[in-house]
Amino acid sequence: MNAPSKKPKSSFRRKFLIGTAWVGGGLAVAASVGGALAWRRVSNAQKFMLPVDHAKGESSFNAWLKIAPDSTVTVAVPRQDMGQGIYTMLAMLVAEELDADWTKVKPEQAPLNPVYGNMTALVDGAPPAMKSMVGMVSKVLGLQATGGSTSTRDGWMPMRVAAASARAMLLAVAAQKWSVPASELTIEKSIVMHKKTGKRAPFGEFAKEAAALTPPANVSLKSQSEWKLLGTSPPRTDVVEKSTGNAQFGIDVRLDGMLYAAVKHIDLVQGELQAVRWKSGAAPKGVLHEVRGSDWFAVIGASYWSMQQALKDVELVGGGATAVMLSSSRLAEVYERVLDGQDGDLSPIAKPLRRTFAEKGNTLRMIAGTDVAKRVEAKYSVPFLAHATMEPMNCTARIRDGKVDVWVGNQAPTIVQWLAASAANVSGDNVTVHTPYLGGGFGRRSDMEVVRQALACAKVTGGKPVQVIWSREEDVKHDAYRPAVTCKMSAAFDEKGGVGAWYHAIVGPSVTKAFIKRLNPMLAGDDPPDKTNCEGAAEAPYRSAFANFQVDHAQVDLPIPMGYWRSVGHSFNAFFVESFVDEIANALNKDPYLFRLELLKDEPRFAKVLNAAASAAKWNTPLSPIAGGKVGRGIAVAESFKSIVAQVVDVEVIGKQIKLRRVVSAVDCGFALDPENVKAQISSAAIFGLTAALKGKITLKESQVEQNNFNDYGLLSLAEAPEFETVIVNSGDALGGIGEVGLPPVAPALANAIFAATRKRLREMPFVM
Amino acid sequence: MAISLTVNGSPLTLNVPGEKPLLWALREDANLVGTKFGCGIAMCGACTVHVNGEATRTCVLPCSAVAGKEVTTIEGITAKGLNAVQQAWIEMQVPQCGYCQSGFIMAVTALLDKNANPSDAEVEAAITNLCRCGTYPAMRKAIRRAIELMKGGAK
Numbered sequence A: 001m002n003a004p005s006k007k008p009k010s011s012f013r014r015k016f017l018i019g020t021a022w023v024g025g026g027l028a029v030a031a032s033v034g035g036a037l038a039w040r041r042v043s044n045a046q047k048f049m050l051p052v053d054h055a056k057g058e059s060s061f062n063a064w065l066k067i068a069p070d071s072t073v074t075v076a077v078p079r080q081d082m083g084q085g086i087y088t089m090l091a092m093l094v095a096e097e098l099d100a101d102w103t104k105v106k107p108e109q110a111p112l113n114p115v116y117g118n119m120t121a122l123v124d125g126a127p128p129a130m131k132s133m134v135g136m137v138s139k140v141l142g143l144q145a146t147g148g149s150t151s152t153r154d155g156w157m158p159m160r161v162a163a164a165s166a167r168a169m170l171l172a173v174a175a176q177k178w179s180v181p182a183s184e185l186t187i188e189k190s191i192v193m194h195k196k197t198g199k200r201a202p203f204g205e206f207a208k209e210a211a212a213l214t215p216p217a218n219v220s221l222k223s224q225s226e227w228k229l230l231g232t233s234p235p236r237t238d239v240v241e242k243s244t245g246n247a248q249f250g251i252d253v254r255l256d257g258m259l260y261a262a263v264k265h266i267d268l269v270q271g272e273l274q275a276v277r278w279k280s281g282a283a284p285k286g287v288l289h290e291v292r293g294s295d296w297f298a299v300i301g302a303s304y305w306s307m308q309q310a311l312k313d314v315e316l317v318g319g320g321a322t323a324v325m326l327s328s329s330r331l332a333e334v335y336e337r338v339l340d341g342q343d344g345d346l347s348p349i350a351k352p353l354r355r356t357f358a359e360k361g362n363t364l365r366m367i368a369g370t371d372v373a374k375r376v377e378a379k380y381s382v383p384f385l386a387h388a389t390m391e392p393m394n395c396t397a398r399i400r401d402g403k404v405d406v407w408v409g410n411q412a413p414t415i416v417q418w419l420a421a422s423a424a425n426v427s428g429d430n431v432t433v434h435t436p437y438l439g440g441g442f443g444r445r446s447d448m449e450v451v452r453q454a455l456a457c458a459k460v461t462g463g464k465p466v467q468v469i470w471s472r473e474e475d476v477k478h479d480a481y482r483p484a485v486t487c488k489m490s491a492a493f494d495e496k497g498g499v500g501a502w503y504h505a506i507v508g509p510s511v512t513k514a515f516i517k518r519l520n521p522m523l524a525g526d527d528p529p530d531k532t533n534c535e536g537a538a539e540a541p542y543r544s545a546f547a548n549f550q551v552d553h554a555q556v557d558l559p560i561p562m563g564y565w566r567s568v569g570h571s572f573n574a575f576f577v578e579s580f581v582d583e584i585a586n587a588l589n590k591d592p593y594l595f596r597l598e599l600l601k602d603e604p605r606f607a608k609v610l611n612a613a614a615s616a617a618k619w620n621t622p623l624s625p626i627a628g629g630k631v632g633r634g635i636a637v638a639e640s641f642k643s644i645v646a647q648v649v650d651v652e653v654i655g656k657q658i659k660l661r662r663v664v665s666a667v668d669c670g671f672a673l674d675p676e677n678v679k680a681q682i683s684s685a686a687i688f689g690l691t692a693a694l695k696g697k698i699t700l701k702e703s704q705v706e707q708n709n710f711n712d713y714g715l716l717s718l719a720e721a722p723e724f725e726t727v728i729v730n731s732g733d734a735l736g737g738i739g740e741v742g743l744p745p746v747a748p749a750l751a752n753a754i755f756a757a758t759r760k761r762l763r764e765m766p767f768v769m
Numbered sequence B: 001m002a003i004s005l006t007v008n009g010s011p012l013t014l015n016v017p018g019e020k021p022l023l024w025a026l027r028e029d030a031n032l033v034g035t036k037f038g039c040g041i042a043m044c045g046a047c048t049v050h051v052n053g054e055a056t057r058t059c060v061l062p063c064s065a066v067a068g069k070e071v072t073t074i075e076g077i078t079a080k081g082l083n084a085v086q087q088a089w090i091e092m093q094v095p096q097c098g099y100c101q102s103g104f105i106m107a108v109t110a111l112l113d114k115n116a117n118p119s120d121a122e123v124e125a126a127i128t129n130l131c132r133c134g135t136y137p138a139m140r141k142a143i144r145r146a147i148e149l150m151k152g153g154a155k
């Protein structure tokens, strides 16, 4: 470790960057964030200092951390906690390098600054042709967002480097004070120690002087064998608050003079608000303001409940050019036609945009030239889905004296800031975004509709803050939905009886295009390929085993609001791929687990995870039977967000009832930095996926969503949830995501289990016996 | 309409329309925001409190129905120090987003107050709250742990 010096900061900066960005610990460090990006970010992090609380005597070391005289370490977390435990995880990265006492490490929401932009989400999400569009959005916004299971991968280098740098600065001060070499100093639970002389002091005592030093030109990060905290599961920093009712969510914000707004959208899922009619002629007493939006109407008053009551008295007339009449039944016909290659008579849907996302050999020719008896073909489909975060959409805004404050559980504060600035016509510096805990995210809280509404409401209240809350019905009927998708899969056997060709044709919209269009129609110009359409299909794990392999996509634009939903394209593509591979195994009379292994002979990482799941589940041990029903076991494996998960589901089928008995998962996310949280996220995502598999369905009738609330858009309950067992495979590969990866394989594993039990193949979600 | 009741051990008079659900009176008028709004139709349990010791969903419970009754919210439980259920919840690291958890803790507390040793089937029949984050596996462990803690004398 080079000793920090008092040279002027500008001269060392360049060296610092080059020196640090490539110094790695036990893992492949630069794998997830491009080297150049990490390089730039550490440099910026050194320029921007985390603001301090002077009353507490805090000293800021860089953008990521500050230390108080009592050794409390505050870690700036530029991501949002929606339950995935990212506050804890990112604080652990800092605590590890500092050897800080975990009980005195406090994560807090980072201020908005380009230094924290989520580079990994951008790099991961952007196919080459799309870089310009994504790049433009991110450049304009310096996107500080949470999504794509990227947070840990993104913070991995810069946050550890920031902490290691602070550590060097603390030790330099201690060394000088004690007249000992810095290299002989160690830190244990925030105490700096010099073994030879027995000197010891909490590092907070050195913080003020240390922070004034120039950061070192080089720091080395701990190697994996030196880790004390990473790889363990210390108590999460938010669990006590969340077990005592003290955690503050957006809906809990209370401000002096705050008003409440209730919102109602037009009945159509998309369209314009054309007229507002009070049934009794005028707004009821208590309504202080009425606000008309593009497709919504809000009333503002002293009580949310009374405003909700008031809205029962209003009739909204919707229509306009963007209101395109569509029903689920018609959409199914359109999808079917597109799947069959017929692009005529798709009204009201425009001609699709057909593209090939993966191609090897001559798949179509081989399939066409293979006798039907030597082919397997199947069609699958999934419906629209709502996110149904437990905390309904809400946002609180105040516009006063040229300053805007917004309190909202959100997955992209940068976008909130941008919207607030343009709505109030102020510069971004005059906007403060407060991000409390999110009562669930799953992609829902990257959509900004409620923020726009709160800003529109705050404009009419004369400086008073206003809290907009959606009812659950508004949430179910006006979400940005996971799209409905259909596909056809075909496989042809070669002379040796193996799979010679695999063809996958998918029909669905581009979620990314829909998302950007909702954000700002100006940005959704042309139609670059959307990687999420085919993720999990274009790079299906078995592709190496097939001489001919092709994945096509027909992109249809739908007049329906859509957005990112936990695991995005993987949420349906894994269902397609993993159900179909099971169908092929059955056609070949092979064990579905062993057949997969055979196909994965050149994919050792997949094979290892698959084996781990099968052995933990005791694949070959028969299930205990049940009276009056059938039992079955199914398996599936999928890679998403650079992690691999294999799952084995045991099911009981009693008449029409599907009962989940057990889900065994094996996960390789490179290295489980917090194993208990990895397990919690795997079962969380699996339950999300099982809910979709058994209950999730949003349908349209004349462009109106037919579902309303949890009575007809149900969630899995405690009684319905299976037993879970999760094994972790630490491969040492590059870090992968964890918040979404437990979802993709679970629905196909269940479908495969149901098939094993009943010989009935379910190709449509949600599953109905 | 003035409605008098006891909330978390202290007398409280609410000046609200009688049909206003207790949930909104707690959140808007009593500034007790630990009790959450999730569905408004008694489906999710996020709004669960104790009314005279019974777990009750307050999003559909008019204030007029609680006049003279004793209401305990998550804040009231917490004020007396962590109970066995909360201790078990923390030990088993149950919450994820956390939004549903007050309701679950109130529902489980009421169950264990009545039946100190429920079977798994009794737990599943009684606890019908919903958690979108799917924290059920950890909850199962925490409920078993809370039962143990209560046997050991925790409140």
Ligand code: FES
Binding pocket: B036, B037, B038, B039, B040, B041, B042, B043, B044, B045, B046, B047, B048, B057, B058, B059, B060
């Ligand atoms: S809010 Fe009362 S049960 Fe859902």
Ligand code: FES
Binding pocket: A083, A390, A439, A440, B095, B096, B097, B098, B099, B100, B101, B130, B131, B132, B133, B134, B135
């Ligand atoms: S912890 Fe998020 S809804 Fe239960």
